[in-house]
Amino acid sequence: MRRNTFLPFSRPDIGQDETNAVVDVLSSGWITSGPKVQDFEQAFAEYVCSPYALSLSSCTAGLHLAMNLLDLKPGDEVITTSLTWPATVNMIHLCGGKPVFVDVERNTINLDVSRVEEAITERTRAIIPVHFAGQACDLDGLRDICKRRGIEIIEDAAHAVGSEYKGKRIGSSDNIAIFSFHPIKNMTTGEGGMITTHDKETYDKLRLLRFHGVDKDAWRRYGKAEKEGYDLLIPGWKYNMTDMQAAIGVVQLKRLDEMTERREKLVALYDSLLRDVKGLTLPANVPYSIRHACHLYTLIVDKDKAGITRDEFMQEMKKLNIGTGLHFLAVHQLSFYKRHYPLPDGSLPETEYISERIVSLPLYSLMKETDVQDVVFAIQDILKRFKK
Ligand SMILES: Cc1ncc(COP(=O)(O)O)c(C=O)c1O
16 A cells, blocks of 8 residues: 555664663662663573673674774784675774775675685784674684684674574674664664673673773672772773663563564565565575574665666655665775775675665564555555666
8 A cells, every 4th residue: 555654664662661671770779880781681691692791882882892802903904794884894994904895695695705715814803794684694604714714703793683593593602793782673772782702801801891991880889899999901981881771671682582573474574575576686595594683674676677776766665655774885885985995896796786776675573564565565666667
């Protein structure tokens, strides 16, 4: 049906339990990092099966801390994908590293592991795979290369809360993984992030860097049992999550599987309704066993096939009261990176192809089946008008 109200691209699924949890914190007398943060970290560590989970103000903060741990020297390189949110690449640059882009696979939009080896030099320190849309990268393939070449893997798991790779949750492996709880993500804390690791020393260092580098966080400094005084062990940042955010996170995490199942149903409906629509390319599945978090549902709109460019398509969808998203424009083609790390056009052909044509359809657990039908109706209406 043609909609007469706007369908947003995303909307957080916040219920009464989340609201009550925040109100409880607000009236508890302690609203910054405290007992709720500890509860959330413990619950998250248990959920993903990792010994350590550290909450943060954002995934970007986690990427910053993880890059900082690498202690990059001028000329050190970090491999990643250009089809990501700029935060992934910004943190490499801001920590003194050189971002090196590897092309993605046209169909899955994940890093093309077969091209990683040729991008490695003696200056390569780490690789940041992004589990695009919530579909796990080929981690075994990457581990094989990285082990041989002595390179660290740092997973950008911003889209991958609830994702699994070969039966194990993303976040359970022994390398660092960093999650986002931004409001469009599968679960939210308003803003927020989480970093998981198996290594106690790494955890301790991240914990310090998260809160100024001071040996006691606020909860411990003001607690009755604590001794007076504090020390600064290393200069750090202020990236802690508040108890108000963590209270939302505790409830959202309990609901995560149910919310992901809802997304799975909506994705299956998109797949079945769009399968026979000519002119579009639907998202493809990886060939190994995963659980897709169904964070995004992306289409490729190619003017040669659809008769319309992606940008025109997004405008037409808006006219029909359907919001869409853009994940992502290739980072290496954005002004700053074009100036500082120039690459000739066509250097990353799949990334560039996708960047010009990709669009994300509305997808969130509060959506109804009829909303999906409305989106598909709008797409068909547009293609009828533009496709030759
Ligand atoms: C792939 C990717 N990495 C990192 C981030 C940054 O997450 P945050 O907004 O929590 O800092 C995002 C945000 O959307 C993202 O999509």
